[in-house]
Amino acid sequence: RPSIGERIAGLLGAGRTTEIVRAVSDVSLTVRKGEVVGLVGESGCGKSTLGRIVAGIYTPSDGKVLFDKGPVAREKGRRTDKLTTRIQMVHQDPFSSLNPRMRIGDTVGEGPVAHRIVRARDADAYVANTLERVGLDPSYRRRFPHQFSGGQRQRIAIARALAMKPDLLVLDEPVASLDVSIQAQVLNLFMDLRRDLDLTAIFISHDLGVVRHVSDRVAIMYLGRIVELAPTPELYAAPNHPYTRALFESVPRVGVGRKNFRPIAGEIPSPLHPPAGCHFHPRCPFAGPRCRHEVPALLPVGEGRLSACHLNTGGTG
Ligand code: SF4
Numbered sequence: 001r002p003s004i005g006e007r008i009a010g011l012l013g014a015g016r017t018t019e020i021v022r023a024v025s026d027v028s029l030t031v032r033k034g035e036v037v038g039l040v041g042e043s044g045c046g047k048s049t050l051g052r053i054v055a056g057i058y059t060p061s062d063g064k065v066l067f068d069k070g071p072v073a074r075e076k077g078r079r080t081d082k083l084t085t086r087i088q089m090v091h092q093d094p095f096s097s098l099n100p101r102m103r104i105g106d107t108v109g110e111g112p113v114a115h116r117i118v119r120a121r122d123a124d125a126y127v128a129n130t131l132e133r134v135g136l137d138p139s140y141r142r143r144f145p146h147q148f149s150g151g152q153r154q155r156i157a158i159a160r161a162l163a164m165k166p167d168l169l170v171l172d173e174p175v176a177s178l179d180v181s182i183q184a185q186v187l188n189l190f191m192d193l194r195r196d197l198d199l200t201a202i203f204i205s206h207d208l209g210v211v212r213h214v215s216d217r218v219a220i221m222y223l224g225r226i227v228e229l230a231p232t233p234e235l236y237a238a239p240n241h242p243y244t245r246a247l248f249e250s251v252p253r254v255g256v257g258r259k260n261f262r263p264i265a266g267e268i269p270s271p272l273h274p275p276a277g278c279h280f281h282p283r284c285p286f287a288g289p290r291c292r293h294e295v296p297a298l299l300p301v302g303e304g305r306l307s308a309c310h311l312n313t314g315g316t317g
């Protein structure tokens, strides 16, 4: 598989609004073509912000997002038309992400027509096809969002994204608001689509079981930084970072459909005022003096694995 893909490099201090200032910092992540990277963390860790930066919805105040070696954001933060089509996002809430006044056919078809992915006269057939791809009856294109369940709406949101023929999909908690049985159906749909269409995706979730199911590699985020990145089987077999280990210990049984983590000891500090040094040090059982003032770098800890912890580089003393 080609390894040239999308590189998300050096994002520093994301954001337009006060709440998301510094939500993400020092993040470097590469997504390869045809790969699904899971992005995991507790709520407020900055994973949605990172997803929105990648999708070009938020503009980083510093740093850059590269796509096929070109920047995603322009100088003034406006994306090129081409990139608007190439990176698509699926949001958590299928109830607010669809325009209630628009028929499904128009919702799914307007982007592809506007960006000349399909001609206007072929749009109806194109939408019918796309709906079938996500397991929906093509006749649904005449209906409005309120006529559908949460699971069906999320399929429609996925159809809208796929209709743009994206090179990269960013899915932000795409099943978190759905019932457990519906979650499994939507995840299985995603797995079928990724196999059939060779999708490249960033899959954001707070749920370790969900991410294990869908991802080739997993990035663990804590307070705006990626603290560990590893191929999925290796990460689940032997997590390296103390935060990752704490996450696994906080989940009694990892499986699809698990709810939130049981909280790890100590409160999550405010992302606006993260602790100095290693952000995790106030909650980490292994913390030493070094952890309080020195930021641990994300460094190789094995084949294709990275972790940001002083325990891997000479200790915490
Ligand atoms: Fe814990 Fe220190 Fe490692 Fe941070 S750097 S995870 S505080 S041991």
Ligand code: MG
Pocket (backbone or CB within 6 Å): 044, 047, 048, 173
């Ligand atoms: Mg979120």
